[in-house]
Amino acid sequence: MEQWPWWVLGIAIVIDTVIRVTAVIIIPRNRRPTAAMAWLLAVFFIPYIGVILFLVIGNPRLPRARRRKQDQINAYIDETSHQLHFGTLRPNAPEWFPPIVTMNQKLGALPISGDNGAxxxxxxxxxxxxxxxxxxxADDYVHVEFYILQSDDATDNFFRALEExxxxxxxxRVLLDHWANRWKPRYRDTIKRLDAMGADWQLMLPMQPLKGRMQxxxxxxxxxLLVVDGTLAFVGSQNVTDSTYNLPKNIKRGLHWVDLMVRVDGPIVLSINxxxxxxxxxxxxxxxxxxxxxxxxIGSGDLDCQIVPSGPGYEVENNLRLFLALLYAAREKIMIVSPYFxxxxxxxxxVNAACDRGVAVELFVSEEGDQAVVYHAxxxxxxxxxxxxxxxxMYRRPYILHTKSLxxxxxxxxxxxxxxxxxxxxxxxxxxxLVRGEEFVAEMRAVEDQYRALSRELTLEEWLQQPLRSTVLDNLARLTSALQ
Incomplete structure (x- = not known):
């Protein structure tokens, strides 16, 4: 077998060294240590593939023009809402609550409001x-924004209402995520139905390189989210689609999604809008x-509510900071529902610090996984x-507990x-x-009790019986989860 010339090997070694040294300089900059370490491992163990992956998905930020738009939006909302009185807030808030509200408004420019129903x-x-x-x-307008939006038997009533x-x-007006819908069943039928009714619809974060739209x-x-006339809104975890997402693999496995939405009225609708x-x-x-x-x-209740937007258009992770602040503020109990924790x-x-303080912490997840890498991570x-x-x-299969709440x-x-x-x-x-009000939390507790009744508790003894192959898969998935 013919060997490579020495100069070819020398060039390969130089390129490999340059890649590794450059990676150590560039990758950790302004990046979470775990994410930096995961990317460095990828580049060091699979240099050429790792570099290509980093160039394609290594920047977790939106394009600069879109971030500039987000800054403009934040400034506009802050300016228009600064002198406004959004309802009357409930008295006797815990001393830790106002600073969290202030933090949220600083990060997302949306004020807290009182006199809300939810x-x-x-x-x-x-x-x-x-x-x-x-x-x-609706008398004036309807604003529809969903990650996944599909016209099917389950959502026919929703679409007929839009048509009417x-x-x-x-x-x-309709917004739907491009990548999440483009490859899903019924995408073409959904778009045709939106066109036929005369809806003004747009794709969110489109991947259309030929049109110059890339990130x-x-x-x-x-x-x-859904907003009707600026007086009524819905937010939560549920997409507008059948509970199987119409995917053959889900139907074959008998999977159905379990979700939670909240209907709100009052000043908070302005923030959602x-x-x-x-x-x-x-x-x-x-x-x-x-x-x-x-x-x-004024809404139908007296709940204090604040909308916290988050995403790569913001300088920091607004949702993570909110969750951290609340976890450290808890004194008695913490209930977390997250399909992907x-x-x-x-x-x-x-979470560990809360347990050490004697706070009762419960986590609701799904027994069954729909995304292998996240499930194992x-x-x-x-x-x-x-x-x-x-x-x-662990919410029992074949249901996927998709609710996101704390x-x-x-x-x-x-x-x-x-x-x-x-x-x-x-x-x-x-x-x-973010909602403050005992009556709303009581509704949440009732839902959590329902989830608990349909779940089984995972014990440490059971978990320690996991086979080695599962542990290996879990740990590998944990490493890849940090690639941001």
Whole structure:
């Protein structure tokens, strides 16, 4: 077998050395240590492939122009809301609560508001139908923004409601994530239906290089929200699609998604609408100046609510900072529901610290996984969590518990689209709603009790019986989860 000439080998060695030295200089800069280490391992063990991957998905930020738009949006919202009075706040807030609200507003430029009504919808089909009935009440406009939006048998009532209001002159604006929908069943049918009704629809974060629209290919707009006339809104974890997502692999396995949405009214609707308007501007360059986000209507309750947007358009991970602040503030109990729980060091430390303080911590996850890498990465934390004292509830298969919520003691909760994983912290655009009010947390507790009744508790004894192959897969997935 003919050997390579010495000068070819010499050039290869020089290139390899340059790649490794350059990686040590460039990769750790402004990057979380775990992410930097994961990328360095990839480059050192598979230099050429690792470099290509880093060039394609190594930048977790949106393009500069889009980040500049986000700054403009934040400045506009801050300016218009600075002197406004968004309802009356509840008295006697815990001393740690106002500083968290201040932090959120500094990061996301959205104020807290009082006099809000909020009610949970835990049944999947009921949520779709309640949104449809809300749409039918529209007089002026309907704003629809969902990560996945599909026209199918389960969502037909939702789409018929859009068609009905569009037919009588109501403006229907729709945003849907490009990558999440483009390769899903019924995409073409959904787009045709939107076109036929006259909806003004746009793709979020489109990957269309021939049109000059490019960013890191795995960035997603993961938000789920609906706004009707600026007076009624829905947010939560549920997409507008059948509970199987119409995917053959899910149908074959009998998988169904379990989600939680919240119907809100009052001043907080203005903040939710502001998120839609900001995403609309980001995708279209169109400022919807006719939409008033400064005039609030008193809601049906007296809950204090604050919308916390997050994503790669912001300088820091807004949702992670909110979760950390609440975990350290808890005094009695913490209930976490997250289908994908892959914490970074700070989040894991906050959970452990809560257990050390004597706070009761419970984590609800799915027994079944729908995404292999994330599923195994999540499992790699179970032993440490169990040893710290966290009770882990596994929602029984064939259901995927897709709800994303956090409740603290008996007064404060967060619900929205954000998982507690590194993707939601760094790569996805998310929306979270912070709520203060015992009556809302009581509703959350009832849902958590329902989840607990449909779950089985994972014990440390059971977990230590895991076969070696599972441990290896879990640990490998844990390493890849840090590639951001």
């Amino acid at each position: 009610h949970l919808i835990s049944d999947y089909q009921s949520s779709l139908d309640e949104m449809a009935e809300a749409i039918r009440t 209001v569009a037919a009588r002159g109501v403006t229907v 890191r290919p795995d960035l997603r707009n993961h938000r789920k 502001a998120i839609f308007l900001s995403d609309w501007y980001s995708e279209t360059d169109e400022v919807l100046a006719e939409i008033d986000i400064t005039r609030a209507e 892959v914490p970074d060091e700070a989040l894991l430390l906050a 999540q499992r790699s934390y179970y032993e440490a969590l169990l040893r710290a004292g966290v009770r882990i509830w 409740t603290i003691d008996d007064e404060v909760a967060v619900i929205g689209s954000s998982n507690m994983d590194m993707r939601s912290f760094g790569l996805n655009l998310e929306i979270s709603m």
